[in-house]
Amino acid sequence: SQKIEQNSEALNIQEGKTATLTCNYTNYSPAYLQWYRQDPGRGPVFLLLIRENEKEKRKERLKVTFDTTLKQSLFHITASQPADSATYLCALADNNDMRFGAGTRLTVKP
Amino acid sequence: DTEVTQTPKHLVMGMTNKKSLKCEQHMGHRAMYWYKQKAKKPPELMFVYSYEKLSINESVPSRFSPECPNSSLLNLHLHALQPEDSALYLCASSQDWTANYGYTFGSGTRLTVV
Numbered sequence: 001s002q003k004i005e006q007n008s009e010a011l012n013i014q015e016g017k018t019a020t021l022t023c024n025y026t027n028y029s030p031a032y033l034q035w036y037r038q039d040p041g042r043g044p045v046f047l048l049l050i051r052e053n054e055k056e057k058r059k060e061r062l063k064v065t066f067d068t069t070l071k072q073s074l075f076h077i078t079a080s081q082p083a084d085s086a087t088y089l090c091a092l093a094d095n096n097d098m099r100f101g102a103g104t105r106l107t108v109k110p
Numbered sequence: 111d112t113e114v115t116q117t118p119k120h121l122v123m124g125m126t127n128k129k130s131l132k133c134e135q136h137m138g139h140r141a142m143y144w145y146k147q148k149a150k151k152p153p154e155l156m157f158v159y160s161y162e163k164l165s166i167n168e169s170v171p172s173r174f175s176p177e178c179p180n181s182s183l184l185n186l187h188l189h190a191l192q193p194e195d196s197a198l199y200l201c202a203s204s205q206d207w208t209a210n211y212g213y214t215f216g217s218g219t220r221l222t223v224v
Contacts, residue, residue, distance in 0.1 A: 032209050043114075043200050043215030044153065051210075089152060093209030097166050098143075100152035 002027045004101040019077040023090035030092035080108045111136040116216035133184040133201030141207040142184045145200040160207040191223045
């Protein structure tokens, strides 16, 4: 069966450090993989999209990698801040119906 | 306008009621979606509309009935819901249905069925 697994349910780090979140998938062949941020009681907010032929994508303090051989994406937040505390969801689509991983709840402590 | 607007923000309804959730976007997006999210779970896809036609129905019970009156509006009609249907209902839109674009989500409707 198809699975999207975000290995850590929760991640606590100190302000200023780099947060690294993992997304693994099984039985998908996605052309794109996306990352979202969700705050409690709010809808997800789109952060980054990476295509299967791209190894890495950056946006300000965010970096995403996509390894289609390992079937894995890594999401990095450098110089993390308490305001980065949220749940981060990876999402990918097969046949154009996008599915989400369970998310990793990131807490950045001052 | 870069937003997806959902109304109402909160809704409490009885199991015999009929209600509707509304979603609106004016970004010219041609794909619109309904997702259901339970607490501490990821959003689950319910319906996909592409160019105002229903493209995906994820085996959702018939007590949920979607409608896309035009390219800017998406409704979800609710009838005879069960308490387990209580959840956050999220509407989203994207430029098209290829997952090549990020989705813009609304803030959701928090639905409680009593």
